[in-house]
Amino acid sequence: MRKFAFALLLLFAVIFILTPVYLMVKISLSPPPEILREHPALGMEGVTFSHWQRILAAGQVWAPLRKSLTVAALSVVFSLLLGIPGAYALARLPFKWSSAILLFIFLSRMIPEVEIALPVSIGFIRAGLLDTDLGLTLAHTLRILPIVTWILVGSFRAIPRDLEDAAFVDGCGKVRSLLTIMVPLALPGIAVAAIFGFLGSWDEFTYAVYLAITEQTLPLVVYYYLNRASFFLASAYATIITIPVVIVTYCLQKYLKAEYLAGAVKG
């Protein structure tokens, strides 16, 4: 009896999680009459690829994809350039100090994005940065820096100090030690930070809606179709954005730790 109740709970949880995802895939593949009637079918009756074809034909894929990829890649580069030296310095500070600074960095999340995005978008209009890849990159860098730094500090802290001390004795400077000893040893951690940073930019919506007006990113296109109540196109589009992210997240599962995600998941 206990076992049965336990299995039932598991089943409920799985249904709760899977239903919305199932609906997304189903709608992106369903012929319109199957959905747009008074009592839509719950299962999959017909399968059509026409929504996918329409999206590809409408030319609404490549430009946003380019923008999303460019901004995400640049944001990762920027945040690593700022984050690697910063995290190295933090990892060398006494634990109490570095934890306090990390907490402070983390608390920058208390500020609502609309509070930052509004003056930034007004400032960008004056500076000619509105609607540019660079402008959005600067905002996304702000969003992903805390998590990137957080992960990097963790991986630098894990490297034994003796290795570096030996290099210092041999006359190696701080910068050289960082580049030739610390960075190669921390490479797995840097890769994880880069991927989480990439996802953080890829998913980002709020800054994008303020700062990208004519050249949209992928999440903005989903919003565009939703606003026009084009269920089919929105769901096909949503599926396109989601597939790579789900695969990457799945592969990174063992890195999904509470403290990492605190900064990465929602924003």
Added chain:
Amino acid sequence: MLAPLLLYLLGFTLIPIASATILAFTDAGSGSFPSLASFAEILSHFQFREAVFNTLFITLVGLTLELMLGLGLALLLLERFRGRGLFRALMLLPLGIPTIVVASNMRYLFDTNGFLNEALYRLGVVRLPVDWLGGGLHTLFSLVVADMWKVTPLVMLILLAGLESVPREVLEAAQIDGASYGKRLCFILLPLLKPFITMALIIRGIDAFRIFELPLALTGRTVRVMATYSFFEYREYGNPYTSAAAAALLMAMILIAVAAYLRVVRHGEAVL
């Protein structure tokens, strides 16, 4: 080497906050500063007062439900059963899905012709479709459910980390002494879980106050929260002053809530 990082973070937060605050205290008509005109204006809008209520409702109800569901899932995952790895992977799925995609998925679920209504109709619960996103308390609940779907896995992960830090021997000893599951939960697990609950509440609480994409895409102008109110003031009505005033009030609410919460908790455990 730390300087560029901190300068970037400070520059991109303090300068915008300063200029948003100046905007908020500037009179839209005459341009005089400081002035409370924008605050007076938004406070006279019933839509703004509604947005404040909606934000608080979503935060309070959402946090309570997420914490309960997250704890339930974490307790399930604490057991050893066949397929646990698969179950964990499935529960983490929402973390990989962009929030705007969640909004898109929830639209089909909550649409008048949507699948929730269809499921309820087939179960015989409703005869006529419910307008889930049209306004009112059930719309707020729909938003809470949409948000819960996305973030409960995060709460689950934090609480699971806490549960796994409790030594198994302690639980086994209590079990041998005859403590029931409920007693073990209330008197051993929950007290030890306190710092993790605090962390989950703060992280999630901050995010819940700032909720933006889901209400924007699901209910638009029908049901606003403070962040979407601020957005519409700027984008639809071209008024950066009232928009900044709403954003400033939202930030003040978050700061007060976090400070008040930390004050209450301080007496017990260390935080974070």
